Amino acid sequence: MKVTVTVTDCPAQDARTVLEVLAKGFPSSDRGPGDLPQDTPGAGPTVWTSVFDVPDDAHTDGAAGPSSLSGSVTVTLQGAPEGVELARNALAAGFSLVDEGDASGDQEREVRLRLAGRDG
Template sequence: MSDTQLTVTLSGGGLDDARAIVRALEDVFGAPDGRPADERATVRTATFDSPPSPQAAPSPARAALSAPVTVTVQGTPQAVEAASTTLSHAFSTRDEGAAAGDQERERQLLLVP
């Protein structure tokens, strides 16, 4: 695995939905390599190079989405767990499955409006 702590892949929803999801993760991981910007994209990605901040707590406020968004988070076990917890606090989520390797994990969530 590279030095990247977390890769987030988003499909479904619009640009504003993708930006809201990335903003929710910024409180825990800091700024990503770039924010979603292409209105026409069907799949968007963001990578966070910083490990999850141990003192950052997920915001209790829930965000609204315009459409369902499938989110895949991939990275270190700690990063995937922190991202999953953060997203479940910020959005209505359904766990769609997980996979684990030696040093990397992946989890897929469905975020619903």
């Protein structure tokens, strides 16, 4: 199952941290290990996006320990309902998480989350 992850409202280092937590449990289908979010010049907001392959039998228990962020981060997960839930659980293992919205369609689910660091 493919899950598209969008990270906004944060500096590049926080986007890296979020994507690295997901990469511990799921392979990215569009980024290699060295392809990390970078700061971009300009006045507009920056959005980082990656697509992860979430297997049906994925287990996220303990995939990530507590992680630090410089502030709160907005993350949107979109894809098959089961894959979105597994990705959400992986993020919940590493961050303090607040659900900010959820939309479900016929074969797809979109979840908007607000993450904060949860230091060990």
